[in-house]
Amino acid sequence: MRTIQPLPLDERAAPRMLRPTVFWRIREDIPLSLAWLLSAGSLVLLLLAWLLVTALGIVPPLFLPSPAAVLGAFGRLLGEGLLLNDVVASMLRVLAGFGLAALVSIPLGLLMGAFASFHNLFNPTIGTLRYMPASAFVPLLILWLGIDEAPKIALIFIGTLFFNTIMVADAVKFVPRSLIDVAYTLGTSRPRVLREVIWPAAMPAVLDALRVNMAASWNLVIIAELVAATSGLGYRILRAQRFLRTEEIFVGLIVIGLIGLLIDLLFFALQRRLCPWVQRGGE
């Protein structure tokens, strides 16, 4: 048998070690100051690029209006009360459609997550329906429900119902089995396990599902308003396009984005309020 001798020192390659870095750390935190700097930088860069492109006249203002023009349009629409009107109109549709969907999907999701029997009863149907794009239902909904508020609310309803149900059911499936078993050995009946264990245990994930699907319904309301509406942010954008007021399209887009962000933050605050026991990463 051959014995293996260590290489003489000068023939040995220097041991390779990872070089220290801050920016390129994989799945690790970076200093808070750098995090803030990068986040602020990404917004500032976007704004700067926008300013530069419009100021240099690279793109005609009809295609890309300047930030100043958009700001001006924002002030005008706000002053005329149109913007607020549109925001309220869209918001009410979202609340109605999403609210109804939540009212159905939360109990249904709980049942499907908790009982294999309900899962098998509903999953084939819901699993199929949820892959039909909600926006493709628009013609059908107009045929069925006319062009009033009903088809818009219905679009948001069917667009969020199925996904929300599946996500609530998943939230329930992630409740640790041992929490349920302990409840049984403490003398808890099945209905009370549902109410006193599964519901509170699933609540943080249910709120997460609502947050995600609220964003989806906010997308759907715009689609609904692009087709047949006389108010709302989608309508405002469509109208602006018709009259070639590109800056108003931008106002609409930015307002939609900001409201979406606001809703997100609202849900995070709600979760922190309702579920103080949920520990978040990063301390």
Next chain:
Amino acid sequence: MIQYADRWPHLAVRQVSKTFRSRRREVLALDAVDLHVDANELVCIVGASGSGKSTLLRIIAGLLNASSGAVYVDGLQVSGPGADRGLVFQDYTLYPWLTVEQNVAFGLKMKGVDRQTRREQAQHYLRVVGLEHVAGQLPHTLSGGMQQRVAIARALANQPAILLMDEPFGALDAQTRALMQEFLRKIWRETATSILLITHDIEEAIFLAGRLYVLASNPGRVRAEIDVPLPAERDFTLKRRTEFLHLKDQVVEMLRAETLKNF
């Protein structure tokens, strides 16, 4: 049922077998297991992996059905989980949204005990486990050892006929585990509860038990029943005594043979 009380042990496991069936094969996890726990007795079941000890405890708790055989508590056949058999798991199973006190009072609330009595009872059992000072806190603020003490208090507050414990100290560090063992002995003597505890830790089993069962593996069956001839008053120094070490050697040898089956 009452007339049998003197003839029936407190908890009786009679010829319990369990076969797990999957599409491809059948696995016999438990083979005709017979054991019993008398009132106010602390019994340990020690077994290697593959001995089906967790399966056995789940059957006793009523969370799993036996394929054959039956479990009796005070002569009454077990048909499902109930408040008469309290359970403490290895992983922390406190309800994270409830305060420590609400956790301890959970079973009483399910029984319909009024709020005032619930509070008093919960406070009492928190005192028993020495944690009355954290009553208002949420579980995630507590250390692992404290969480398990709350879990024990929660099970005791229900005053179960028997307390079942599934590797209750398995997730704790060695130092905390040793303290918890002394603590459990103390609680057991103070509250006069019947306890059936399963563990793979031989030292733990001998230290805690008045009597212990050694399980064989694949399939799980009772290999030996051992009376632990050690004094009732026990502290950590016991683990250095000759009688203790002698008994430990015996059990180690038995389990080594069983563990080799899976190695």
